[in-house]
Amino acid sequence: MSASGTIEGAAHREPHAPEATIGRKPDYLHAESTLRSWFFTTDHKRIALLYLASITGFFVIGALAAGVVRLALVVPNGAIMTNDTYNKAFTIHGVVMVWFFLIPSIPATFGNFLIPLMIGAKDLAFPKLNLTSWYVFMTGALFTLVSVVLGGVDTGWTFYAPLSTAFSNTWVLPALIGVTIVGFSSILTGLNFVVTIHTMRAPGMTWFKLPIFVWTHYATSLIFLLATPVITTALILLIAERAFHVGVFDPAYGGDPVLFQHLFWFYSHPAVYIMVLPGMGVISEIVPAFARKKLFGYRFVAYASIGLASVTFFVWGHHMFINGQSDLASLVFSALSFAVAVPSAVKVYNWTATIHKGSLRLDTPMLYAMGYIGLFVLGGLTGLYLATLAINQHIHATYFVVAHFHYIMVGGTVLAFLGGLHFWWPKFTGRMYSEPWGRVSAILIFLGFNVTFFPQFILGYLGMPRRYATYPPEFQLLNVLSSAGATILAAGYIFPMLYLVYSLWFGRKAPANPWDAKGLEWETSSPPPTLNFVSPPEVPRIPYDYPIQATESKDQHR
Amino acid sequence: MSEGLAKGVGVARAHHFESVAQQREATTLGIWAWLITELLLFSALFLVALILRIQHPEATVAAARHLKFWIGAANTVVLICSSLTMSMAIEFSRMGWQRAMVRAMLATAALGTLFLVLKGYEYYADWDEHMMPFLSSRPFALEETPAARLFVNLYYVATMLHAVHLFTGITLLLGMTWMAAKAGFLSRHQNWIEIYGLYWHFIDLVWILAFPILYVVNRGT
Numbered sequence: 001m002s003a004s005g006t007i008e009g010a011a012h013r014e015p016h017a018p019e020a021t022i023g024r025k026p027d028y029l030h031a032e033s034t035l036r037s038w039f040f041t042t043d044h045k046r047i048a049l050l051y052l053a054s055i056t057g058f059f060v061i062g063a064l065a066a067g068v069v070r071l072a073l074v075v076p077n078g079a080i081m082t083n084d085t086y087n088k089a090f091t092i093h094g095v096v097m098v099w100f101f102l103i104p105s106i107p108a109t110f111g112n113f114l115i116p117l118m119i120g121a122k123d124l125a126f127p128k129l130n131l132t133s134w135y136v137f138m139t140g141a142l143f144t145l146v147s148v149v150l151g152g153v154d155t156g157w158t159f160y161a162p163l164s165t166a167f168s169n170t171w172v173l174p175a176l177i178g179v180t181i182v183g184f185s186s187i188l189t190g191l192n193f194v195v196t197i198h199t200m201r202a203p204g205m206t207w208f209k210l211p212i213f214v215w216t217h218y219a220t221s222l223i224f225l226l227a228t229p230v231i232t233t234a235l236i237l238l239i240a241e242r243a244f245h246v247g248v249f250d251p252a253y254g255g256d257p258v259l260f261q262h263l264f265w266f267y268s269h270p271a272v273y274i275m276v277l278p279g280m281g282v283i284s285e286i287v288p289a290f291a292r293k294k295l296f297g298y299r300f301v302a303y304a305s306i307g308l309a310s311v312t313f314f315v316w317g318h319h320m321f322i323n324g325q326s327d328l329a330s331l332v333f334s335a336l337s338f339a340v341a342v343p344s345a346v347k348v349y350n351w352t353a354t355i356h357k358g359s360l361r362l363d364t365p366m367l368y369a370m371g372y373i374g375l376f377v378l379g380g381l382t383g384l385y386l387a388t389l390a391i392n393q394h395i396h397a398t399y400f401v402v403a404h405f406h407y408i409m410v411g412g413t414v415l416a417f418l419g420g421l422h423f424w425w426p427k428f429t430g431r432m433y434s435e436p437w438g439r440v441s442a443i444l445i446f447l448g449f450n451v452t453f454f455p456q457f458i459l460g461y462l463g464m465p466r467r468y469a470t471y472p473p474e475f476q477l478l479n480v481l482s483s484a485g486a487t488i489l490a491a492g493y494i495f496p497m498l499y500l501v502y503s504l505w506f507g508r509k510a511p512a513n514p515w516d517a518k519g520l521e522w523e524t525s526s527p528p529p530t531l532n533f534v535s536p537p538e539v540p541r542i543p544y545d546y547p548i549q550a551t552e553s554k555d556q557h558r
Numbered sequence: 559m560s561e562g563l564a565k566g567v568g569v570a571r572a573h574h575f576e577s578v579a580q581q582r583e584a585t586t587l588g589i590w591a592w593l594i595t596e597l598l599l600f601s602a603l604f605l606v607a608l609i610l611r612i613q614h615p616e617a618t619v620a621a622a623r624h625l626k627f628w629i630g631a632a633n634t635v636v637l638i639c640s641s642l643t644m645s646m647a648i649e650f651s652r653m654g655w656q657r658a659m660v661r662a663m664l665a666t667a668a669l670g671t672l673f674l675v676l677k678g679y680e681y682y683a684d685w686d687e688h689m690m691p692f693l694s695s696r697p698f699a700l701e702e703t704p705a706a707r708l709f710v711n712l713y714y715v716a717t718m719l720h721a722v723h724l725f726t727g728i729t730l731l732l733g734m735t736w737m738a739a740k741a742g743f744l745s746r747h748q749n750w751i752e753i754y755g756l757y758w759h760f761i762d763l764v765w766i767l768a769f770p771i772l773y774v775v776n777r778g779t
Contacts, residue, residue, distance in 0.1 A: 123574035125584040191591045199584040200575075229595045233602035237715065244692035246711040247704075248606060254614050254705035263602060531574075 027430065027527040042127035043530055048113035049428070050134050051104060056497075058100040058141070061148075063493065065093035070452075070483040078470040086469040087154035088170070094157030099179050100141055102409055103271060105417050106278035107224075108137070108189055110424060111217045115193060117427075117521035117528065118211050120202025120537045125195040133188035136181060143178030147171035156467060158268070161249035161260045165241040173242060180235040183228045186274075190224025193217055202520075204539035208299065211519050211543060215302045216281030219309035223270045223277075227313070231267030234260060258323055265316035273312045275409060277305060279416030280347055283369050286423050287351050289517035290366035291358025293548040297350040304343035311340050321392045330389055337387035344380050348373060358548055363515075364438030368419030371446040375411025379404060382457065397467075400460025403453045411449055418445070418496065425500065426510030430527040433503040437495060445492035451485025518545050563748065564654035570746040582749055589753045593760045596723075600764050603716045604771050610708050611776065617705035622776030624689050624699070625713065629680045630773045633673050634765060640669035641762045644755050651751040656744055659751065663735045666758065670728045673765075677721055690714075713772055720768060723761050730754065 028045045031037075038046060068089040072080050081089075112130065116123055124130050147153055153175045155164040164172050197210070197218050238260065240246040247253035249260045288295045295301065317325060317333030351373055360366070382404040385391050395401065426432055455478040460466075464475050471479065513522040520537045521528075568578070575581040611618045647662035684690060691698035691707035692714065700706040734754060737743060 121574070126588060127574065129588075187592075187595050191588060191595070194591055195584050195588045198587055199580055225591055225595050226598060229599035230602045233599055233606075236719070237603075237606070240692075240711070240715055244711070245694075246692060246715065247708045248610075248712060252704065253708055254617070255708055256609075256613070259606065259609065263606075 026529075027525065028530045029430070029527050031530045040131070042123070042131055044116055044124045044127065044130055045113050045428075045528065045532075047130050047134055048109050048111075051108040051112060051137070052428075054134075054138065054141070055101050055105055055109065058096050059493075062093050062097035062101055063490065065089050065096065067486065067490065069093060070486040072469060073471070073479045074483050076471050076473045076476050076479070083469040084154060087467075088152035090467060091153045091156050092148055095144060095153065095175060095179070097409075098157050098271075098275075099182055100137075100144065102275040102413055103182075103186060104137065104189070105275070105413065106282060106420065107193070107217060107220055107274075108133075108185075110213075110282065110420050111193060111220075111278060112189070113428060114424065114521055115196060115214055115217060116200065117524065117532055118214050118519060119197065119200060119205050120520050120533065120539060121196065121200035122531045122533075124192045125200055126192050129188055130192055133185040133192070136188065137185035140178045140180070140182030140185065143174045143181060145178075147174035147178065150174070158264060159235075159238060160264075161238060161241065161257045162251075165238060165249055173239065176235055176239050176242070180232055180239070183232050183235075186224045187228050190221035190228070193221040194225065197221075202537060202539055205520075208302070209539060209543050210302075211281075212284035212295065212298070212301050212305070213278075213281035216277040216284070216305045219305040220274050220277045222309055223274050223312070227267045227270040227274075230263060231271075234263035234267070237263075258320070258325070261320055261323065262316070265319045266313075269316040269319065270309075270312045272405075272408070273308055275413045277308060279372065279413045279420075280305065282416040282420035282423070283351060283372050284347075285517075285519065286365045286369040286419055287354050288544045288546055289423070289515050290361045290363060290369070291355050291548070292361075292546050293354055293358035294542075294546050295350065295544040296353035296356075297346075298543060300346050301350050304346040307343035307346075308340065311336065311343065315340060318387055318392075321389060322396050334387050334389050334392075338384065341380065341384060344376075348377055348380075362439075364433075364435060364442050365419045365423035365515075367439060367442035367446075368415050368422065371442065371449075372412060372415040372419065375407050375415065375446075375449070379407025379411055382407065395460055397465055398460035399456040399464045399466055402466050403456035403460060406453045406456070410453070415445070415449075418442070421496070421500070423515070424521075425503070426514045427521060427526050427528070429504055429507075430510050431503045431507030432510050432514060433496075433507055434499045437499045441492045441495035441499075444488060444495070448485050448488030448490075448492050452482050452489055453485070455479070455482045455485075518543070563652050567652065567654045567744045567748050568746075569749045585749055585753055589756050593756065596760060596764075600716070600719070600767070603712070603719065604767065607709070607712050607716065607771055610705070610712060614705035614708065617700075617703040618709045619776050620700060620703055621689075621706040621709040621713075622773065624684070624687060624710075625773050625776075626680045626683055627773055627777065629676055629683075630769050633676050634769050636669050636673045636676065637762045637765050640666045640673070641759050643669060644758045648751055648755045651738075651744060651748050654744055656738070659744075660735055660739045663731060663738065663751075667728050667731045667735065670724055670731070674721060674724060674728075677717065709776075716768055716772065720761070720764055723764070727758055727761050731758070 028043055038050065041047060041050075068081070069086070072078065072086045072089065074080065078086065112124070115121075148171075150171045152170055153168070153172055154170045155168050155172060159172070159176065159179075164176070197214060201210075237246065237248050241249050248255045249257045251257065284295060284301060315333055315337045317329055318337045321330050321334075351369075362370075382400070386395065386401060386404060422433065422438055459475055459478050459482075462475070464471050510526045512525050514526070515522075518540065520539070523537050524533050569581060571578050571581055575584070643662045643665040647659050647666060650656075650659035650662055685696075688696060688699040689710055690696055691700075691710055698707055698710075700710075731754065734750060738747075738751070
């Protein structure tokens with residue numbers, strides 16, 4: 001389809017759309033239209049869309065697997081499918097959702113698209129590396145999909161030895177290789193972001209003028225760089241263990257399976273913040289824009305991002321309280337885990353303080369952001385239960401844990417992802433989506449999510465262990481409730497896929513700044529030109545310069 | 559960095575950078591960030607090696623006695639020399655001496671290959687002494703001390719991971735040498751040599767860490 005054809009067609013439907021100007025440079029979507037121009041592009045915006053398409057695919061796979069799990073748990077005796085099938089379903093769900101959706105979700109799509117725009121650069125520092133990272137990602141994904149097609153894996157997403165090395169008879173090796181490879185794509189993305197944020201900022205864009213979105217991505221990228229290589233080593237050892245019986249994790253030779261857990265969680269706990277921090281960045285952009293108010297405590301939110309990324313490297317042992325690590329180690333890890341609550345709470349308080357006395361507009365992105373704040377608080381506070389040594393003994397590896405991290409991962413990251421997707425959709429595509437449908441699905445997702453996962457807190461507290469295909473009959477009511485909630489949640493996910501795709505062709509044309517939001521990404525056209533800005537953007541005096549000032553001292557506002 | 563460059567030596571600006579200085583800063587930071595992740599990759603392995611050493615001191619020493627100390631030592635010297643020739647290549651590139659630079663790069667690749675040949679001979683000697691416990695067809699020399707196989711296997715994982723890095727490094731170096739021999743290379747891509755040099759020194763550095771951790775500290779009783 002030619003660029004001019006699209007513009008004319010749209011102008012016919014929408015009389016208020018800006019007229020097509022002869023000689024105006026086409027935007028990045030219409031600059032070229034061959035398949036080659038997409039698959040060999042070095043434009044960060046197009047690569048972001050390649051990632052968006054791929055992770056949406058993985059989200060669907062992961063969600064279907066979750067559906068299978070919830071289906072199996074409708075009956076207590078595991079009559080719907082074999083236990084092996086159940087094990088494979090929850091493993092596919094975990095592996096795909098964690099490694100192929102949550103970790104790349106916000107950084108590789110929104111981060112990729114927005115960081116250069118937000119700092120006033122033409123592209124990321126290393127555009128070819130950026131494209132490489134997508135191919136690396138897809139190569140890793142291919143290995144994992146092959147293992148799924150061949151018959152699946154049953155180790156859970158954590159690949160604990162010795163189950164993964166000696167006992168599992170499923171396709172563990174290709175899955176491990178896939179996860180190892182996908183780690184390199186994270187490293188390349190993180191490296192690109194760190195270098196870009198350090199060296200590519202527009203003149204005048206100092207560190208404390210950066211949007212919080214950029215700060216959280218900087219913190220995330222540091223975790224990518226410093227934690228991912230450790231899991232790469234752990235996985236290489238695991239692969240060598242399974243393929244050649246190296247023995248490092250095998251007690252028969254004096255090896256230590258707990259060593260794998262240490263190496264695994266040294267990455268995988270920080271990885272929680274890889275998944276959470278970018279979402280916090282999204283919320284920090286949405287909340288001021290829809291409260292029409294300057295972000296409260298900008299510097300504290302920025303420091304809290306770096307604080308979270310630092311503390312998170314020292315809490316991995318809280319996943320291992322009951323596996324025989326020393327009491328002293330558990331005590332220290334428990335105390336440090338409590339410390340995580342401080343920067344998390346700083347962020348939540350600052351968002352709520354931003355909303356306080358703001359001029360609220362409850363559009364779709366804001367509905368998601370409000371949902372995020374509530375669910376993140378619940379997920380965060382139940383994290384404190386789990387960090388408490390005595391209570392952890394009782395609820396370790398129960399559905400309480402499952403509910404807790406789904407409140408963080410789905411209630412947090414997925415809601416932030418969807419909120420951000422709606423917030424920046426006009427910028428990505430140049431089209432507006434249907435606002436009523438947006439609100440309906442935001443509310444459906446919030447309700448469906450709570451109906452799905454809140455019963456799991458109760459189930460876990462009553463003692464239902466995670467990862468079991470069967471359970472005592474008295475737990476059936478709550479499990480059926482949870483499965484019913486999953487169907488509402490599914491409906492909430494399907495709507496955006498439909499109306500967002502619909503808007504690509506039939507949506508109203510988006511102006512450059514549909515939300516009247518602040519930030520350099522709104523200064524350029526929607527969608528932006530290939531090199532992002534026609535003329536170098538002017539960096540504002542202060543970040544988040546919204547009409548209502550944050551009342552950092554009480555009198556200032558009155 | 560751009561001072562100290564001879565006339566006609568420099569970097570062509572890529573379209574998305576505002577200035578050559580910005581581009582140089584970005585590429586330098588980029589390679590250092592990459593090297594930090596690489597260092598952490600090896601650190602995790604070295605950490606596991608040290609944990610094994612603490613948990614099973616006798617078995618580790620018994621296994622480490624079979625390592626070919628003098629081949630390892632010779633390889634250390636070989637790699638240090640290769641770092642010297644790589645540094646010379648960088649210096650020649652700054653001065654604009656293209657022929658000398660290309661020769662220094664070839665010498666670097668040759669020394670790297672010599673390392674791999676020596677390493678290969680060492681693996682052969684290990685095989686000969688039945689020191690390959692991961693081969694199920696070949697009985698392990700130290701079968702009576704099971705923990706010994708842990709150390710030996712870890713030695714293979716670490717040295718092979720290093721060898722993969724070195725092999726990749728030599729391949730990249732030869733490819734770059736082929737391009738660097740062409741006219742006009744130094745006026746457009748001088749910084750490639752500098753960036754690549756950092757990677758080569760890193761491979762050297764990893765071996766300088768691996769040699770004492772695997773060979774030297776485990777010699778004593």
